[in-house]
Amino acid sequence: MLLIPAIDLKDGKCVRLRQGRMEDATVFSDDPVAVAKRWVDAGARRLHLVDLNGAFEGKPVNRAAIEAICRAFPELPIQVGGGIREEETVEAYLEVGVQYVIIGTKAVSAPHFVQDLCLNFPGHIIVGLDAKEGKVAVDGWSKLSKHNVIDLAQHFEDDGVSAIVYTDIGRDGMMSGVNVEATVRLAEAVQIPIIASGGITNLEDIRKLCEVTDSGITAAITGRAIYEGTLDFAEGQRLADELCG
Amino acid sequence: MSSVAVIDYGMGNLHSVAKALEHTGCVDRVVVTHEAELIRRADRVVLPGVGAIRDCMTELRRLHLDELVHEVVQTKPFLGVCVGMQALMEWSAENDGTPGLGLFPGRVEYFGAELRDPHTGASLKVPHMGWNQVHQRGEHPLWKGIAQDTRFYFVHSYCVQPADAPFVAASATHGVTFAAVVARGNIFATQFHPEKSHTAGLALYANFLRWDGQS
Numbered sequence: 001m002l003l004i005p006a007i008d009l010k011d012g013k014c015v016r017l018r019q020g021r022m023e024d025a026t027v028f029s030d031d032p033v034a035v036a037k038r039w040v041d042a043g044a045r046r047l048h049l050v051d052l053n054g055a056f057e058g059k060p061v062n063r064a065a066i067e068a069i070c071r072a073f074p075e076l077p078i079q080v081g082g083g084i085r086e087e088e089t090v091e092a093y094l095e096v097g098v099q100y101v102i103i104g105t106k107a108v109s110a111p112h113f114v115q116d117l118c119l120n121f122p123g124h125i126i127v128g129l130d131a132k133e134g135k136v137a138v139d140g141w142s143k144l145s146k147h148n149v150i151d152l153a154q155h156f157e158d159d160g161v162s163a164i165v166y167t168d169i170g171r172d173g174m175m176s177g178v179n180v181e182a183t184v185r186l187a188e189a190v191q192i193p194i195i196a197s198g199g200i201t202n203l204e205d206i207r208k209l210c211e212v213t214d215s216g217i218t219a220a221i222t223g224r225a226i227y228e229g230t231l232d233f234a235e236g237q238r239l240a241d242e243l244c245g
Numbered sequence: 246m247s248s249v250a251v252i253d254y255g256m257g258n259l260h261s262v263a264k265a266l267e268h269t270g271c272v273d274r275v276v277v278t279h280e281a282e283l284i285r286r287a288d289r290v291v292l293p294g295v296g297a298i299r300d301c302m303t304e305l306r307r308l309h310l311d312e313l314v315h316e317v318v319q320t321k322p323f324l325g326v327c328v329g330m331q332a333l334m335e336w337s338a339e340n341d342g343t344p345g346l347g348l349f350p351g352r353v354e355y356f357g358a359e360l361r362d363p364h365t366g367a368s369l370k371v372p373h374m375g376w377n378q379v380h381q382r383g384e385h386p387l388w389k390g391i392a393q394d395t396r397f398y399f400v401h402s403y404c405v406q407p408a409d410a411p412f413v414a415a416s417a418t419h420g421v422t423f424a425a426v427v428a429r430g431n432i433f434a435t436q437f438h439p440e441k442s443h444t445a446g447l448a449l450y451a452n453f454l455r456w457d458g459q460s
């Protein structure tokens with residue numbers, strides 16, 4: 001199982017949010033490339049970059065920082081989410097070396113968008129489904145829709161997405177543990193990889209996810225825990241490699 | 246109608262590879278897929294690869310594409326690119342040691358933290374990134390129209406050894422001399438990225454798309 005450090009970008013700086021609220025942001029660093037380097041040096045084999053301004057505004061805002069990270073680590077697979085709502089944006093990100101783009105809000109509001117992207121950029125499209133109690137949230141999590149997360153995941157699997165990032169909003173940034181049951185339920189409903197996100201606090205959470213990795217949970221994104229030190233990234237990835245290769 | 250399958254196992258720069266293949270004008274259909282049947286049906290197969298080899302091998306195995314690769318290399322022209330070439334070796338030193346598909350008796354080694362130019366002593370950067378001369382060894386249909394020592398684009402921290410093995414179709418040097426291309430039968434694999442190598446790269450892809458697998 002791959003452990004993926006998250007770097008959330010707001011106004012060019014690296015921040016962490018609590019429960020996805022922009023007003024509740026802690027600034028960690030004003031040097032995104034240095035932060036990326038920290039995780040690469042610790043053994044990260046993929047990075048998850050979120051353009052927070054983009055997620056709320058509906059268009060990329062932190063492109064410069066993302067590009068700088070791609071240039072600094074040309075061999076590193078990077079996945080980017082936040083405000084990706086146009087095909088040109090996807091193309092531009094792939095050109096600078098981003099490996100996957102994560103479509104959030106627009107995947108739900110305009111279902112054909114993902115289908116078209118999968119046709120034009122096969123192998124590069126991931127859909128991010130953020131849910132609270134099984135219902136999908138959109139617009140940077142400011143709105144809760146009436147869509148059921150499993151139904152949507154199966155629909156996107158049919159479109160040809162490479163993976164689903166599943167974030168449990170209630171757990172994100174709160175370090176209260178992973179919602180393993182909900183993530184496994186989703187993983188079992190589809191064949192494509194599920195990337196778990198939200199709530200990873202320590203090695204125990206990694207152990208729990210490795211126990212169920214066969215359901216299709218191939219990776220886990222971690223944010224606050226590695227920045228606050230309740231999880232040592234290198235140790236976490238080593239454990240994940242040991243337990244589930 | 247001619248077709249080429251680009252294996253999608255979640256670890257390749259598929260878009261640029263697929264675009265480059267299309268751009269040659271030498272194939273009717275480029276199919277990007279991990280589905281065994283679609284790959285089997287294609288006339289030729291490309292295995293791309295970027296990122297950590299450990300994760301590439303894990304995904305190949307998870308999708309049973311390791312078995313499929315062993316199967317298709319027996320009958321179709323097969324092209325490996327970058328980590329897609331390294332994966333064909335027996336073993337890589339990357340990620341605390343990663344076994345590969347074992348199609349070539351070679352190993353993949355780190356360039357080294359203190360890489361130096363043996364002539365000048367100048368320290369060299371890792372990853373090896375940028376244009377570098379590819380020294381062809383012997384004839385091969387995929388070199389058609391590509392001059393000796395043409396430059397191709399590389400970006401890698403690990404390289405294939407030994408550089409003088411019989412299966413090495415071309416070498417390159419970045420502090421150390423390494424295998425830039427390995428070839429055997431209907432398999433041809435490059436460490437460099439043809440899709441990032443402008444005209445020379447397109448020529449190589451075009452030659453591959455016209456290749457019947459005989460060498």
